[in-house]
Amino acid sequence: MTEAKISTAAASGQSTSGQIHDVLMGRIQRGELVQGVRLVDTAVAAEFGVSRMPARDALMRLAHEGYLEPTTRGFVLPRLDHEEILEIFDLRRLLEPRAAAMAAHGLTEDELAALGGILDDARSAMTEGDPERLFRACEIFRNGWIAAVSNASLRKALQRYMTQVQAVRMMTFADKANHPLIVAGNARLYEAFCQRDAVAASDRILRFVFDGETAYLAAHAAALKEQSGSTARAG
Numbered sequence: 001m002t003e004a005k006i007s008t009a010a011a012s013g014q015s016t017s018g019q020i021h022d023v024l025m026g027r028i029q030r031g032e033l034v035q036g037v038r039l040v041d042t043a044v045a046a047e048f049g050v051s052r053m054p055a056r057d058a059l060m061r062l063a064h065e066g067y068l069e070p071t072t073r074g075f076v077l078p079r080l081d082h083e084e085i086l087e088i089f090d091l092r093r094l095l096e097p098r099a100a101a102m103a104a105h106g107l108t109e110d111e112l113a114a115l116g117g118i119l120d121d122a123r124s125a126m127t128e129g130d131p132e133r134l135f136r137a138c139e140i141f142r143n144g145w146i147a148a149v150s151n152a153s154l155r156k157a158l159q160r161y162m163t164q165v166q167a168v169r170m171m172t173f174a175d176k177a178n179h180p181l182i183v184a185g186n187a188r189l190y191e192a193f194c195q196r197d198a199v200a201a202s203d204r205i206l207r208f209v210f211d212g213e214t215a216y217l218a219a220h221a222a223a224l225k226e227q228s229g230s231t232a233r234a235g
Contacts, residue, residue: 016048016050017053017057017058018058019048020044023048025067028067033077035076035077039068039075040073040075041059044059080164082220085164088161089216091161095157096205096206098154098202099155100192100201102154103193103201104196107193111147121137122186123183131176134182135173138169139166142165145189168216171216172212172215175219178215189201189204
């Protein structure tokens with residue numbers, strides 16, 4: 001977003017801080033910010049062509065909402081431990097079936113067509129062995145159907161733990177054996193959306209979450225084993 005666009009938005013009633021907040025939140029939800037990247041208020045202010053205060057206000061608001069975590073050297077994506085990730089899987093099993101059922105009725109024909117194109121891109125990326133492109137396609141697919149959830153509070157709740165979903169995906173994408181499972185899960189969900197079948201959409205996203213947790217637990221166990229082996233070799 002350019003400085004001119006921010007000025008225009010501010011003139012229409014939305015604060016500069018609010019505009020920066022919305023842009024940064026969008027980047028977080030689309031997976032454009034990754035673990036380890038620091039957002040510093042002076043750098044954000046320079047990017048948007050504003051003073052430091054509205055940039056810092058936007059970052060502080062994102063931290064208060066749980067999207068960012070403040071540190072002594074800026075703001076970063078929150079780091080979740082193993083137990084927190086498992087708790088969010090529980091939360092996903094409670095919320096996402098209802099959300100997918102609503103999306104089955106809320107997606108427009110144009111939105112369904114767009115999701116179909118994204119799914120085709122994911123299949124192509126998998127065939128070509130491009131995990132980065134596949135990761136991005138899966139994020140866009142997820143964001144696309146969540147945006148069609150008519151219950152705004154539910155939609156925002158799903159977006160709040162987007163960081164956890166991305167962190168788990170980064171771990172599970174390391175194993176290429178998971179790629180066909182992820183694409184197939186999205187394809188089954190898409191079929192339910194196209195059929196406007198709320199019950200099937202609910203069932204399929206629930207299975208998708210269970211499969212995601214299984215893949216995460218396998219990746220977590222492998223990481224612990226590797227860490228134990230490294231410690232033993234160092235000793």
